[in-house]
Amino acid sequence: MDAGTEPDLSRSVSEAVGVSTVFPAQSRRVGSLPSGVPADFAAFVRSEAFPCVGAKSALALDRLVVMEAGEIGSDEHDEVIHRALVDFALLAAREDAGIGSFACLFRHQKPMSEEQFEAALWSRIQALHDLDTKHGIAWAPNVSSDASSPHFSMSIGGAAYFLVGLHPGASRAARRFCRPAIIFNPHDQFERLRADGRYDMIQRINRDREMRQHGSINPMLSDFGRGQEAAQYSGRHVGADWCCPLQVHPKKDSQ
Numbered sequence: 001m002d003a004g005t006e007p008d009l010s011r012s013v014s015e016a017v018g019v020s021t022v023f024p025a026q027s028r029r030v031g032s033l034p035s036g037v038p039a040d041f042a043a044f045v046r047s048e049a050f051p052c053v054g055a056k057s058a059l060a061l062d063r064l065v066v067m068e069a070g071e072i073g074s075d076e077h078d079e080v081i082h083r084a085l086v087d088f089a090l091l092a093a094r095e096d097a098g099i100g101s102f103a104c105l106f107r108h109q110k111p112m113s114e115e116q117f118e119a120a121l122w123s124r125i126q127a128l129h130d131l132d133t134k135h136g137i138a139w140a141p142n143v144s145s146d147a148s149s150p151h152f153s154m155s156i157g158g159a160a161y162f163l164v165g166l167h168p169g170a171s172r173a174a175r176r177f178c179r180p181a182i183i184f185n186p187h188d189q190f191e192r193l194r195a196d197g198r199y200d201m202i203q204r205i206n207r208d209r210e211m212r213q214h215g216s217i218n219p220m221l222s223d224f225g226r227g228q229e230a231a232q233y234s235g236r237h238v239g240a241d242w243c244c245p246l247q248v249h250p251k252k253d254s255q
Helices: 039-046 053-060 078-092 114-134 187-195 198-214
Strands: 064-068 101-105 154-156 159-166 181-186
Touching: 039 053, 053 064, 053 101, 064 078, 078 101, 078 114, 078 154, 078 159, 078 181, 114 154, 114 159, 159 187, 181 187
Parallel strands: 064 101
Antiparallel strands: 101 181, 154 159, 159 181
């Protein structure tokens, strides 16, 4: 894409065969994020069971971008998902408010175990990183690419995200959605929520809700910016010896 060219978000994804993306024509207007969320997902995000700060804020502000793809275990739509995330990052970067989330919903299928879902999720994440490398897109400069670092966040399309995986086989209600899904919450919005004092308040409310529903707080959830972020993406309870399966490609020297 040429510098200064505004992406045609209404066409870049929806024209792909077999993929549906909620990118209305008005999304091309500067200062506006696309809207429109499938009913099942909107209901889940609004429910008390779901504690994701970023997605709840984005839905309330009509800035939750959703695309629907094929099976989470298939690489058929990786290019389309990647293109959509690049488009989302370009558009979100223009926003003054800066609150928005991107969700990719996958096809209904037989429930997977938490281990199977985790493997499928990291397969899609690896594929998206591979596409960044293919297109010469560097890791987001404001976060670490070392998954063991407390400063790690996943970078796709040059933007940093905290990922939230959902699927029918999740052991906790907060991650149990009727079909596999991955939510991409921009790293920068958590920084803004923390800076203005909203993050800690929302976190307390969410943890009180976890206690009421489960009798305990999800042991895999650390405060933003603390703990091993990558271990939280799938929602599976893992031990201290868990190793991130992502293979980060070294930055190529410019020719």
